Amino acid sequence: MHDKTLTQLAAALQKSELSSRELTAHYLQRIEKADATLNSFISVTTEQALTQADAADQARARGKTNLLNGIPLALKDIFCTQGIKTSCGSKMLDNFVAPYNATVVEKLNEAGGITLGKTNMDEFAMGSSNENSHYGPVKNPWDLSAVPGGSSGGSAAAVAAGLTPAAFGTDTGGSIRQPASFCGITGLKPTYGRVSRYGIIAYASSLDQAGPMARTAEDCAHLLNVIAGHDARDSTSVARVVPDYAEALNAPLSGLKIGLPVEYFGDGLDPDVEKAVREAVKVYESLGASVREVSLPHTHYAIPAYYVIAPAEASSNLSRYDGVRFGHRCENPEDLIDLYKRSRDEGFGNEVKRRILIGTHTLSEGFFDAYYKKAQQVRRLIRQDFLNAFKDVDVLMGPASPTTAFELGAKKDPVSMYLQDIYTIAVNLAGIPGISVPAGFVGNRPVGLQILGTHFAEAQLLNVAHQFQQATDWHQKRPAFAEETA
Amino acid sequence: MALEETHVRRAAHLARLAISDDQASRFVDDLSQILDMVDQLQRIDTDGVAPLAHPLDATQRLRADEVTETNQRDTFQRCAPVVEDGLYLVPRVVE
Amino acid sequence: MQWETVIGLEVHVQLATKSKIFSGASTAFGAEPNSQACAVDLGMPGVLPVLNEQAVAMAVQFGLAVHAEIPEVSVFDRKNYFYPDLPKGYQTSQMYHPIVGPGEVEITLDDDTVKHVRIHHAHLEEDAGKSLHEDYHGMTGIDLNRAGTPLLEIVSEPDMRSAKEAAAYLKAIHSIVTYLGISDGNMAEGSMRCDVNVSVRPVGQAEYGTRAEIKNVNSFRFVERAIAFEVERQIELIEDGSNVVQETRLFDPERDETRSMRTKEEANDYRYFPCPDLLPVVLDQAYVDHLREALPELPADKRERFQSELGLSAYDANVLSASRSMAEFFEEVKDVCGDAKQAANWVQGEFSGALNRENLSIEQSPINARQLGELISRVMDETINGKAAKEVFQALWNNQGKSADEVIEAKGLKQVTDTGAIEAMIDEVIADSPAQVAQYCDAEPEKRGKMIGYFVGQVMKASRGTANPQQVNKLLKEKLDAKL
Incomplete structure (x- = not known):
């Protein structure tokens, strides 16, 4: 069962070849067997999942035909789930049972989706390896000595290992695309504002966006259909018609204009990763697309700009964790300052503290113009680079990450970790959508092809990704670990 | 712009983070590295470029002035560390 | 030396919306603690603000009433600091692009002269909660019902020169907001609160002296008293050869004095930056014109x-x-x-x-x-x-x-104007008061005017107040003078 895509499982449910209860129980059993090794879940909601599955089966019997009805799913532990612990990977929220659902969760519930559990992640979504979780690192099912990427590492590993047909992640600087690439799955970061951020614990509010992670672009299209759309509770969500993302999947690619940003094929890119990506581009040429080089001249300023803007927003977003209304509170505070300082010192891990400190420093008096204002100006230049490129080409292609998954514990200093996101981070600054699709291997570790489109071009990205998956079988490869768990 | 330990200590105080002397020197190293990387920004001429706060050029939508929330105090205070008589308690605040 | 007082006011006006500025929780006063604090007001993880259209309309109405510029675009910023009554660790406010630009208020002084006080700007922001200092085992209780109530902060230029002018300005603002119906203006319940910036300088000196900010001066009377005390304190300091320190002070109405709040001050750096959860507010001309036409x-x-x-x-x-x-x-x-x-x-x-x-x-x-x-x-x-x-x-x-x-x-209070009826009553009174009539006749002519009062009183009494007093006066004088 777990070999099938979400779309295939939906068809099987539709034809009553199996029940949602059987399907859900199967995945719960796989999680039970495999997750002691992988550590991809923080919470597994067995009872609730089975109750939801029974309800979905009954709804189907009464005539409910939603594609997602009865399909098991996993949620990154950043989505607030009513009555279920929502930790955001942090000791700070280890005791936090959310009193409400994120809008994404509401929409999934209405569609009849089953929540298997909450997946592991870098604390407050800050990281590129999932090693910053209070709940320990997640292992990459392709190679247990490698990281799954981050921050949505638990979601990526769980999908790759066949512990769930699909999962949801969030992407602030590459946190869906990079782990999707490291784990050999398909992951989409929609346009900023396409999916409601309500109930998603904020890291950097002007960059955060939720999206689907699954085996195929087709699966992602069905999932995006459910979660996209305007939400009156999120001022930054966009009131714009949501197309049927599954409808255009089969449009032919003849005449498609692909741009290869020269800056995405420069120093620091692993030659084997480059080879795999260039091979993938050749597949597109064989499908009738034309390819040309383009330039995104400010690419190298994306990481510096991001590490001002994201920490600045984070430093403010994370001030609410003060030990007063929810979350960790230190024992016997002497006074108010002691309550704040010790609760936050004990509740936050080092990477979170680093980013709070950087953000606080760069916003403070005497530094604001040189850092924050400058970074916002550079942000405009970066967005303009993309808008200029999309005047000439339909989509951009390149690697999702300069290397394949690296060893657990390999990146000791923060900056070398930050440089991992060189190809993904500018996308968030510009607010455009991006997708990572499996495009080969280096040794036993997957390579991800990243495809970028202009604002609200999700349907086109999914079409372009789907056509690649019709012509290749990289997305069908399974790690040995997944089979051993069978 | 070189980062001094006083900067880190000031930021830690503003952000209400307790940091030990050990941690302070480690944060000075880490943060210096990060800021060195960030300082590349100074190489770009941004004269006349308007700062961009949001990736889309959208404007704020307004909510009708209606009371839509009900009293959920008990639910919300279930995840609160210390409450009494419906109040959140903190160490004595001296005005 | 002659001293001149320079005063500027920051007035916080709670807007009379039904719901909060960024959430659908009620703003009603006096509810059970924390019963009107929803997830957004509490700053719970993941929740987001959405702006109340009425708060925007009210701010613009105020701006129009003080002949202010209404900029097309205004932006919300975050003011970052930790305090228990501030749940998110920042206050959503407007630092760089306020909703109301420069304007002007006309004030009337006691001698009926009119003066103009310039408004620097007015901006929208959210109110904080309340700290309750009753003893909870040595702890302070936090009630966040007020958190998120819309405030319009009206910042004047330092145009006032006396405590009386400051009070007149505050009254003028009170009268404008209550006229507009955008606030109940109830100072006792905190619907209108005032911070006063005061400095002194020698008369004739162009530059301003160092100012002190007096917080939470919450009645017209306190404004005058706080300024009077503060001016005296500052002049005394300077005349004694020391300096006024730029600081925040608290007015204590019981002791009638201001005192330093240095403890709360400590190295604030609010790190304002644009709130990424809210987008720029854009007001088109038609909207502003529509509000202008509807002004009372x-x-x-x-x-x-x-x-x-x-x-x-x-x-x-x-x-x-x-x-x-x-x-x-x-x-x-x-x-x-x-x-x-x-x-x-x-x-x-x-x-x-x-x-x-x-x-x-x-x-x-x-x-x-x-x-x-x-x-x-x-x-x-x-x-x-x-x-x-x-x-x-x-x-x-x-x-x-x-x-x-x-x-x-x-x-039966209808006035009696019938001469005959009044004459009858007069005759009766004269007949009943021979002694008084005799006195009247014996008196010096210039004293008689005063003595007639007695007779008027008697006639009015007899008419139970209904006789026309002018007629009574006139007829009495004729009849008495006839007795001379």
Whole structure:
């Protein structure tokens, strides 16, 4: 069962070849067997999942035909789930049972989706390896000595290992695309504002966006259909018609204009990763697309700009964790300052503290113009680079990450970790959508092809990704670990 | 712009983070590295470029002035560390 | 040395919206602690703000009322600091692009001169919660019901030169916001709060002295007292050879003094930056024009009209336009009785006196404008005399009749103007008072005028107050003088 895509499982449910209860129980059993090794879940909601599955089966019997009805799913532990612990990977929220659902969760519930559990992640979504979780690192099912990427590492590993047909992640600087690439799955970061951020614990509010992670672009299209759309509770969500993302999947690619940003094929890119990506581009040429080089001249300023803007927003977003209304509170505070300082010192891990400190420093008096204002100006230049490129080409292609998954514990200093996101981070600054699709291997570790489109071009990205998956079988490869768990 | 330990200590105080002397020197190293990387920004001429706060050029939508929330105090205070008589308690605040 | 006082005010006005500025929780005053604090107000993880359209409309109305520029784009920023009554660790406010630009307020001073105070800007922000300092095992309790209530912070230029001017300015702002109906202006409940910036400088010096900011001065009276104390303190400091420190001070109304709040001050750095959860607010011209057309007549315009059209004195015009309810009451009384001066006298005299005595607002008055207007009409057409009018007023106030006419009828207060009837009463009084008549006749002619009072009193008493006093006077004098 777990070999099938979400779309295939939906068809099987539709034809009553199996029940949602059987399907859900199967995945719960796989999680039970495999997750002691992988550590991809923080919470597994067995009872609730089975109750939801029974309800979905009954709804189907009464005539409910939603594609997602009865399909098991996993949620990154950043989505607030009513009555279920929502930790955001942090000791700070280890005791936090959310009193409400994120809008994404509401929409999934209405569609009849089953929540298997909450997946592991870098604390407050800050990281590129999932090693910053209070709940320990997640292992990459392709190679247990490698990281799954981050921050949505638990979601990526769980999908790759066949512990769930699909999962949801969030992407602030590459946190869906990079782990999707490291784990050999398909992951989409929609346009900023396409999916409601309500109930998603904020890291950097002007960059955060939720999206689907699954085996195929087709699966992602069905999932995006459910979660996209305007939400009156999120001022930054966009009131714009949501197309049927599954409808255009089969449009032919003849005449498609692909741009290869020269800056995405420069120093620091692993030659084997480059080879795999260039091979993938050749597949597109064989499908009738034309390819040309383009330039995104400010690419190298994306990481510096991001590490001002994201920490600045984070430093403010994370001030609410003060030990007063929810979350960790230190024992016997002497006074108010002691309550704040010790609760936050004990509740936050080092990477979170680093980013709070950087953000606080760069916003403070005497530094604001040189850092924050400058970074916002550079942000405009970066967005303009993309808008200029999309005047000439339909989509951009390149690697999702300069290397394949690296060893657990390999990146000791923060900056070398930050440089991992060189190809993904500018996308968030510009607010455009991006997708990572499996495009080969280096040794036993997957390579991800990243495809970028202009604002609200999700349907086109999914079409372009789907056509690649019709012509290749990289997305069908399974790690040995997944089979051993069978 | 070189980062001094006083900067880190000031930021830690503003952000209400307790940091030990050990941690302070480690944060000075880490943060210096990060800021060195960030300082590349100074190489770009941004004269006349308007700062961009949001990736889309959208404007704020307004909510009708209606009371839509009900009293959920008990639910919300279930995840609160210390409450009494419906109040959140903190160490004595001296005005 | 001669000193000049320089004052600027920051007035926080709670806007009278039903729901909060960024959430759908109620803003009603006095609810159970934390029963009106929703997830957004509590700063729970993942929740987001959405701006209340009424808060925006009210801010713009204020801006239009003070002839301010309304910028097309305004932006919300975060002001970052930790305090238990500030749940998110930042206050959403407007630092760089406020919703209301520079404007101007007209104030009227005690000597009826008019002065203009410039408004630097006004911006929208969210209110904080409250700390309750009753002892909870040595802890402080936090109630976040007020958190998220919309505030308009109105920042003046340092244009005021005395405590009286500052109080007049505060009254002018109060009257504008209550006229507009954008705030109840209730200072006791904290709907209007005021921070005062005060400095002194030698008369003739161009640059400003170092200022102190006095926080939370929450009544018109306290504004004057706090400034008076602070000015004296600053002058004393300088004359003793030391310096005024730029700091925040708290006014203590019980001790009538201001004192330093240095403990709370400690190295604040608010790290303002644009709130990424809210987008720029864009107001198009049509929207602003629509609000402009819907503005009510404002106090300054009313004051002007009361003088130029109704011929009231500057003083009367000022008093009667001070609040919208007072002005509306007065205008209705005037329309009913048809005489602005009589209406002004009655509304400021008998009516305001009665309200003050019983500590009632105009809305709570037991007598309405129509009743008072009709009463005045009866005085003007001489149906009753002034003394009876007061009795009718009292009866209406005590709800002893529905209209002046009903009371006049029931109590028989109709004025007696029939000469024959009055003469009969006079003859009777003269007959009953031989001793007084004799005294009158013996007195020096210039003292007789005064002595006639006794007889008038007796005749009025005999008529139970209904005789026309002018007629009584005239006829008495004729009859007594005939006895000489």
